[in-house]
Amino acid sequence: MPLPDELRLCGLRKVYGDVVALDGLDLDVAAGQCVALIGHNGSGKTTAVRLAAGQLQPTAGTVTVAGIDVTGKADVPEARARLSFVPDTPVLYGDLTVGEHLELVALAHGIADHGAERIAALLAELGLAGRRDFLPGQLSRGLRQKTQLACALLRPFQVLLLDEPVVGLDPPSQQTLRRLLRRAAVRGAAVVLTTHQLGFADGLADRAVILDQGQVADAGPFQRVVAGAEAARLGLR
Amino acid sequence: MSAVPARLALAYRRRRRRAHRPPGQLSDQLALAYVVVLYALILGWSTFRTVRQTSAAPAEAARLAELVARLGPAALLVGLVAALRYATWQGPVVFGAADVQLLLAAPLPRAALVRPRLAWGLVAGAALGGLVGLGAFLLLWAELAVPAGPLLAAGVLGPAAVGLLAAALGWLVEESPARARAVLRLSPFALLLAPALWVTPDVALWSGPWGWAVGPIVAAAGGRVPGWPFQAVLLALAAAAALTVAWRHAGAAPTEELARRAALRGGVAASVYLLDVRGVALLRHQATRALLGIRRVRLRPPRVRWLAIPWRDVLATLRAPGRLGWATALAGAAVLSAAAAPDRRALVAAAVLAGYLAAGRLVEPVRMEADQPDAHRQLTWRYGSLVLQHCLLPTAMLAALGMLGVVAARLTGLLPTAARGFALAGTLPAAAVLVLAAAIAGRRGRVPVELLALGDAGAIALLGWIMTGPLLAETLLGLAIALLRTAPTPQAAIPTAALWLALAVLAEQAWLRTRKPPS
Numbered sequence: 001m002p003l004p005d006e007l008r009l010c011g012l013r014k015v016y017g018d019v020v021a022l023d024g025l026d027l028d029v030a031a032g033q034c035v036a037l038i039g040h041n042g043s044g045k046t047t048a049v050r051l052a053a054g055q056l057q058p059t060a061g062t063v064t065v066a067g068i069d070v071t072g073k074a075d076v077p078e079a080r081a082r083l084s085f086v087p088d089t090p091v092l093y094g095d096l097t098v099g100e101h102l103e104l105v106a107l108a109h110g111i112a113d114h115g116a117e118r119i120a121a122l123l124a125e126l127g128l129a130g131r132r133d134f135l136p137g138q139l140s141r142g143l144r145q146k147t148q149l150a151c152a153l154l155r156p157f158q159v160l161l162l163d164e165p166v167v168g169l170d171p172p173s174q175q176t177l178r179r180l181l182r183r184a185a186v187r188g189a190a191v192v193l194t195t196h197q198l199g200f201a202d203g204l205a206d207r208a209v210i211l212d213q214g215q216v217a218d219a220g221p222f223q224r225v226v227a228g229a230e231a232a233r234l235g236l237r
Numbered sequence: 238m239s240a241v242p243a244r245l246a247l248a249y250r251r252r253r254r255r256a257h258r259p260p261g262q263l264s265d266q267l268a269l270a271y272v273v274v275l276y277a278l279i280l281g282w283s284t285f286r287t288v289r290q291t292s293a294a295p296a297e298a299a300r301l302a303e304l305v306a307r308l309g310p311a312a313l314l315v316g317l318v319a320a321l322r323y324a325t326w327q328g329p330v331v332f333g334a335a336d337v338q339l340l341l342a343a344p345l346p347r348a349a350l351v352r353p354r355l356a357w358g359l360v361a362g363a364a365l366g367g368l369v370g371l372g373a374f375l376l377l378w379a380e381l382a383v384p385a386g387p388l389l390a391a392g393v394l395g396p397a398a399v400g401l402l403a404a405a406l407g408w409l410v411e412e413s414p415a416r417a418r419a420v421l422r423l424s425p426f427a428l429l430l431a432p433a434l435w436v437t438p439d440v441a442l443w444s445g446p447w448g449w450a451v452g453p454i455v456a457a458a459g460g461r462v463p464g465w466p467f468q469a470v471l472l473a474l475a476a477a478a479a480l481t482v483a484w485r486h487a488g489a490a491p492t493e494e495l496a497r498r499a500a501l502r503g504g505v506a507a508s509v510y511l512l513d514v515r516g517v518a519l520l521r522h523q524a525t526r527a528l529l530g531i532r533r534v535r536l537r538p539p540r541v542r543w544l545a546i547p548w549r550d551v552l553a554t555l556r557a558p559g560r561l562g563w564a565t566a567l568a569g570a571a572v573l574s575a576a577a578a579p580d581r582r583a584l585v586a587a588a589v590l591a592g593y594l595a596a597g598r599l600v601e602p603v604r605m606e607a608d609q610p611d612a613h614r615q616l617t618w619r620y621g622s623l624v625l626q627h628c629l630l631p632t633a634m635l636a637a638l639g640m641l642g643v644v645a646a647r648l649t650g651l652l653p654t655a656a657r658g659f660a661l662a663g664t665l666p667a668a669a670v671l672v673l674a675a676a677i678a679g680r681r682g683r684v685p686v687e688l689l690a691l692g693d694a695g696a697i698a699l700l701g702w703i704m705t706g707p708l709l710a711e712t713l714l715g716l717a718i719a720l721l722r723t724a725p726t727p728q729a730a731i732p733t734a735a736l737w738l739a740l741a742v743l744a745e746q747a748w749l750r751t752r753k754p755p756s
Binding site for chain 1: 243245246249250253254257258333334335337338339340342343344345346347348412414488489490491492493496526527529530533
């Protein structure tokens with residue numbers, strides 16, 4: 001029996017003034033699946049994940065997270081509790097240390113009681129253990145990105161959305177991230193990531209969706225899509 | 238899974254923020270607040286002493302009370318509209334980007350995160366309204382021999398209630414992009430009501446909260462407003478209703494709206510800290526474009542070269558007609574204030590300032606040139622000449638608005654028939670002086686923040702840089718007005734005043750013509 005879809009995007013459309021950023025995206029992601037959104041700059045990848053994350057309101061279409069329709073609703077804590085999102089730029093408090101960011105996330109998600117061990121493990125795995133007491137201003141871009149990833153991975157989630165997660169990460173850190181994402185999928189999370197680096201998604205993503213000027217150019221199993229005519233036409237491989 | 242209480246997370250956030258506060262930061266802030274209050278008191282007292290002439294005669298006092306009844310509702314309406322427009326891109330509740338990413342994305346009830354900030358926003362709105370009211374009280378008390386208590390109560394409480402109402406309505410705008418778009422589209426039309434309020438003070442005092450707040454002030458200033466206690470009750474009820482609705486809707490804002498404001502907050506704070514008004518304006522334009530898109534107005538280009546820049550300026554006005562709305566309201570207020578009390582220095586100075594601000598709204602294309610100084614290299618004109626061409630349309634528009642104001646002043650009986658022709662003739666040179674002063678200020682580009690590195694002297698220089706335009710306008714027009722006022726009859730001083738204005742315009746033009754683009 002197939003697993004129920006944790007994330008379902010139906011006919012998703014986003015328009016800014018006269019500009020159509022995304023036009024009619026349909027995407028179902030089941031528990032344990034990983035989907036890569038691929039495309040050039042301005043193709044609609046970021047718009048798609050931000051719409052799925054509830055950071056943008058769709059002009060048309062629906063977003064369902066773990067069976068909860070969140071379209072047009074401002075306050076759905078039940079859906080937010082199941083969805084974790086990593087934006088393309090690290091966004092951190094300037095006056096909280098790395099460790100305090102994770103403690104705050106644990107408190108905000110009601111896991112503070114058993115969060116300490118998990119925090120320590122994540123910091124160690126991401127190579128941040130020695131920087132636990134550093135403020136964001138003392139960290140490089142890559143380390144801030146890792147802090148943000150730690151915040152997203154610490155909290156419970158059924159859907160994990162990542163926008164260009166490898167930007168700023170060195171190759172060993174990219175391998176660590178691949179391992180963490182694979183583990184999340186194995187544990188039953190639906191993972192959606194956007195990336196320009198097909199090498200990072202290769203072996204991680206089950207499926208790929210190529211976006212071009214806001215529209216789906218191709219979609220299907222990762223290897224087939226990447227080897228396909230659309231990927232070649234758009235110069236993505 | 239259900240919502241997690243927000244209290245713990247917010248308390249932790251506050252606690253850690255305090256723990257990381259650099260030592261001495263609190264005392265530094267208190268010292269800064271002390272200095273600001275001290276300077277405000279000294280400046281306020283010296284202004285009060287300057288403004289305070291002999292107490293107005295009974296006829297003059299009645300005229301002033303009528304002026305308050307005319308100007309007050311229009312000014313409060315403009316303030317309310319400005320607050321609602323502010324809420325389309327910032328507003329009473331603005332989160333940081335990290336709040337959006339970490340707290341608003343958590344399963345915390347949104348209302349619990351919004352309400353503490355909303356409470357501050359409401360208090361700030363009421364305080365700002367109260368401060369404006371306090372300023373109005375001081376101006377009136379300086380001029381009128383009336384008991385201070387009732388005037389202070391009416392002067393502060395009414396505008397404070399309007400400030401509270403504006404903040405509550407601001408949140409309702411903030412939580413709905415459809416309302417934000419409606420505010421952006423309709424507010425220029427609402428501003429056109431301001432001159433109508435001026436013309437019909439009896440209606441204006443009952444036309445809405447902006448009038449209800451002014452009725453008790455007029456009564457306390459010695460004017461006759463039957464039913465002012467009822468107005469006070471209506472205002473209190475309106476503010477309470479808006480407050481209740483806003484509080485109940487605290488959890489209704491979509492993340493997109495809060496994120497949009499959060500993304501701008503850093504830039505706005507930096508620009509405000511550096512007194513970079515232009516930086517704030519550009520961020521506001523960016524936010525407006527995100528909501529409304531770009532207005533697709535087309536206009537056939539002219540065939541003659543000398544019309545190219547006016548054509549480009551007409552196009553800019555058509556694509557952002559709100560600027561013309563603001564300029565209309567400000568120019569109307571300027572002319573009507575000057576006509577109502579030409580002998581009161583404070584009002585005349587405020588009128589010149591309003592006229593300058595109207596000109597400032599119209600010379601936006603000059604600022605656009607300064608924002609991208611290299612863009613003019615695509616054109617054949619030298620920078621100074623280009624800036625002067627950008628002044629043609631604003632001068633014509635401001636003169637036309639001034640003439641409309643003169644006609645309105647005549648129709649309302651504020652301007653004697655004998656002065657009508659003279660006032661109409663004066664609008665063009667006055668508009669030219671104001672527009673050129675605004676262009677002189679606007680063509681310099683962004684605030685030279687490097688001045689701040691020079692310490693106190695740099696801060697004074699920076700203040701001078703910011704005040705250049707208004708001071709130039711006040712000096713050049715103020716001298717012309719002084720010539721008219723000090724002559725035995727205004728008619729006797731017309732040649733001298735006209736000569737002075739002509740010289741002022743020529744000097745401003747000569748100065749602008751030789752300017753180079755900002756580096």
